[in-house]
Amino acid sequence: MRHTSLDSSFQAFEHKTNLLRESIGNTIEENFSSVWETPQGIKFLTRFEKVSKKIQITKLSEKYDRVLKYCEKEVDKIVKMFKRQRDDPPLPRNYSPVAGRIKWCRCLMLNMTETVSAVAAHPVLRARPPSADLVRKYACVRGLIAHYEAELRAVWMNQHLWDVDDSLNNTLLKIDNTGKICANLDHSVKLLIRESDCLVKMGIEMPIVCQSLYAKKNYFTLVNDSLEFLLEDYVRTVRRVKLEVRPLFLPQVVRLSSLLLPGLRTVTWTSEDWASFIERANAAIKSFDVLVTRVHDIYTNRIIYMLSGMQDVTLITLPEDTPWSMEEFIENVESGCRNACVELNRKSLMVEEAVEEVLDLVKKAAQQIKPAEINPDFEFLIADDESQMSGNESSVNESTSSGQQDWSAVWECFESPHRLLSAQGGLSKGMQVILVKYKHT
Template identity: 85%
Template sequence: MPRAWEEEDILWDVDDCLNNTLLRIDDSGCVVVNLDHTIRLLIRESDCLVKMGVDLPIVCHSLYAKKNYFTLVNDSLQFLLEDYLRTVRRVKLEVRPLFLPQVVRLSSLLLPGLRFVGWTSDDWREFIDRANAAIKSFDVLVTRVHDIYTNRIIYMLSGMQEVTLITLPEETPWSVEEFIENVETGCRNACVELNRKSLMVEEAVEEVLDLVKKAAQQIKPTEINPDFEFLIAEGGL
């Protein structure tokens, strides 16, 4: 007899295992898929018994018939968590404070899977689809913000550092009058250029803030961890 059925009581544990939520927080503080080892073991050993032509207990037969279902949900959850971590981790360090309210909203979309959506719930697909859609939207937002930050803000700030106030003569020295005139002209031109670049940086920053605010309206979790509610208070990002 397979190891999973050496103890008769383990069959009675199936109901408890199926009542588990889809996700849980492990000992290291990470969110993981909460498919109990008992379910995995019973399905695997049921598969072996079927191939041997051995009749299955009714509980195991029911689980085995749902093998594809458990595989689908388990894999969907694994992909969901991997995409979530990949997207959050790729946020540049320089703009992470700006994204903190967004990350709180995004992580809050996982709360249903941690609290009440279980392996027998009919709304598991809705939960996963909603979270996946939010992650994809967040990924697009991160890409756009990174593009603006790198190609417009940082690029312009680097250009501002290269603006020359005055270029000293290499051969014939200037008179005092020429020096004053050239300094005034150089500073005037530099001021115009710096002001132009500053306005472009300001425009880029405003565009980033506008993108983040609009994205906040799209990610609306049903509940928020109360420890982080202050980060997304009304009127904030």
């Protein structure tokens, strides 16, 4: 009786276990029905094979076929993508043209190799007939991509680099199409350095010229960055000069701009004196910045402040309590005007002293900044020989007899100081005459 009860209990247990296995199998089938058309299909196939030893998995053979069809479809997709995009492929971010194309074809090869290698490593998939066709197609595409990379390498190794020598003989600075001054590191040099940097990381050899350029990568970066910082400081310092004192500073700005002329004419990317050129220009810009700060301080706190105080000087005071007689009024007015005259004279002397100090500062600064060469269009502003201006005296009087002058052209030279160096920039003849008079007043 005990054996019969045990057998029936075991049979019931076995029946429920089978139902549980069948339920687990169905759940797995439902939840993973779409995984076979994904890159993870082969990994899940291996797991399903292990699970099938314990739990019955239906249609396992169909899953093999689905995985092989997906792998074949992936290879076909890569082939079509390669043929469609080989002439103008999407380049990876921050990659140069040649390095980007090689990286692109290597990525296609890597994706395809991972897929085919996973099929070849699986014992069941490898034995199926479609896998042989997949391997043959892969071998054909691999040859095409390898040939494509070989062509790119040949282009890279056999390119003509004579233009690079000419680019290295360019001056450090140039005037661009917009008339602004900028660093003159040729795009071809930047491109070759970037190509070399990317291809070295990819294990591809370089031509000898590119090796030399790549070895000087830090040199070109240092010089280019130094020039950009120099030009940025130059424009910033010149622009911060106040409108009221800009005509006074124009000769100084011309001197300062003239210090950049060697970078536009003589100093090249292979010159050994590039550092001294940049150092001298930076020192002049810093000195000019200090001069501007001191003049602004004097102008604001001594000249404008005193002139504002002169407006508050009282000439006539009126009685507060009792009216004045005529004699008292005349006496108080004379006394008040006398005191006001003394005060105004004192303040005028202080303003005059401040103005003289500004002029003295500017004069001393002019002696410190002596450019090696001067833009001929502005030589009249900084010439020491006043006899050069004697011929313009009559025209000066005629041009300034009409009244107040328009200084907008001068202000524009401060807002766009590159005009002092560009061929299209400069001042009109009338403005030059006005500035000559201003200089000698």
